Amino acid sequence: MKLHDMYAAEIKKFKRQEMKLAQDRERYHENRRSNTKDISNIIQLSSRANSKYLPAVNSYARMDLAAHFFNVMQKMFTDEERELRFITLAPERYAFALKQADNFKPASFKNMVGQYFRNCSYIGMIEPAYYPVAAANEHGRGVVHWHAHFIVWGCSSDTIAQIRRKVAMRHDAFVPRLPAFLVKPIHPAKVPRVLRYCLKSPINKYTFYRTADKVDRQTGELIETFTARKQHMRPGERATIANVMRDYYLDDLVVAGGEGTELKRIIVKRALWRFHRDNKK
Numbered sequence: 001m002k003l004h005d006m007y008a009a010e011i012k013k014f015k016r017q018e019m020k021l022a023q024d025r026e027r028y029h030e031n032r033r034s035n036t037k038d039i040s041n042i043i044q045l046s047s048r049a050n051s052k053y054l055p056a057v058n059s060y061a062r063m064d065l066a067a068h069f070f071n072v073m074q075k076m077f078t079d080e081e082r083e084l085r086f087i088t089l090a091p092e093r094y095a096f097a098l099k100q101a102d103n104f105k106p107a108s109f110k111n112m113v114g115q116y117f118r119n120c121s122y123i124g125m126i127e128p129a130y131y132p133v134a135a136a137n138e139h140g141r142g143v144v145h146w147h148a149h150f151i152v153w154g155c156s157s158d159t160i161a162q163i164r165r166k167v168a169m170r171h172d173a174f175v176p177r178l179p180a181f182l183v184k185p186i187h188p189a190k191v192p193r194v195l196r197y198c199l200k201s202p203i204n205k206y207t208f209y210r211t212a213d214k215v216d217r218q219t220g221e222l223i224e225t226f227t228a229r230k231q232h233m234r235p236g237e238r239a240t241i242a243n244v245m246r247d248y249y250l251d252d253l254v255v256a257g258g259e260g261t262e263l264k265r266i267i268v269k270r271a272l273w274r275f276h277r278d279n280k281k
Contacts, residue, residue: 003189007074010192014199015063021201022046022059025242028235042242052274056248059201061271065250066199068270072263073123073195077188082153085160086194087122088182089113090147091171098142101128101244106252113148114257116163117155121258124150125198125250130205130233130241144244145174148255149198151191175208175228202241205233 001009029043042057044050051060077084091112096103109126131143152160160183167181174180186194208228233241251272256264269276 003078004074006189007070007192010196011067011070014066014196017203018059018063018066018201021203021238024235025059025238028239041246042239045246046242052272052278054250054268054271054275056245056250056253057201057242061250062199062201065267065271066195068267069195069199070192072267073191076259076263077153077191080188082188083157084186084188084191085152086149086184086186087124087152088147088149089116089167089180090145090174090182091167091180092145092174093171094147095143095145095174098144098240098244101144101146102247104128104144104146106248109146109148110255113150113255116166117152117257119159119258120152120155121260122150122152123254123256123260123263124148126253126255127198128202128241128244130202130237131207132205132237133207144241147174149194150255150260151186151194151198154258178228202238202245203232204230205237206230 025046026043029046045055045057046059048060051058051064054061054065089112094104094109106126113122126146126148129145129147131145164179164181164183168179171180206228251268254264254268
């Protein structure tokens with residue numbers, strides 16, 4: 001399959017998924033129109049008319065942003081020799097109890113990424129992961145962990161290895177015994193699928209809990225072990241995350257640096273064209 005066709009196939013899948021989420025959200029809120037202030041706010045933010053503002057809870061806005069993301073990135077990554085890496089950065093410090101989850105400041109996270117990757121180019125998204133049960137973590141039940149997925153290029157394997165060591169020294173992972181920094185080399189042909197993953201609305205919930213400890217055969221030391229599980233969120237849980245995200249905008253959750261800074265500027269400008277058009281009237 002040609003690269004152009006891969007991008008077309010992935011954006012089609014993305015739009016189909018987001019459209020289903022939008023319709024499910026509308027039905028869920030319609031059935032619960034006791035019309036509390038929070039529900040009314042989410043209904044308004046999620047509407048097609050308000051997608052021009054790029055609310056993070058708005059699936060129509062995500063479809064608009066993704067279309068421009070795919071278009072710009074398709075033109076950027078045509079060289080099959082280019083070294084690309086897919087990074088997940090998930091320090092424990094950005095985990096919040098559910099009631100405090102909207103205290104998260106995207107600028108703080110983006111500054112951290114910029115410090116570590118200042119010699120690289122990168123672009124991706126910050127998103128929340130919902131843990132209804134996180135029994136092994138001090139936050140207990142109902143935790144939102146903000147983290148980022150992004151594509152990195154323009155720096156060597158040694159540079160990435162140095163960044164990974166620094167992150168490991170300075171940051172604990174939210175899920176015990178798992179790293180706060182994950183890296184995976186990707187071929188340019190895989191970029192469309194990675195973009196679909198980065199840009200999607202939150203659809204999964206996560207659970208981890210401590211299981212029986214293991215014994216290190218060489219040292220006799222007890223090693224804590226944990227089991228993690230991923231499941232699709234129920235409609236009520238998606239509503240919970242939507243409420244957490246109600247004050248965030250997609251352009252504020254885009255993380256970018258190096259050459260990615262200009263890509264972000266182009267993508268966001270195009271995604272906000274209706275907003276700028278209407279403001280000129």
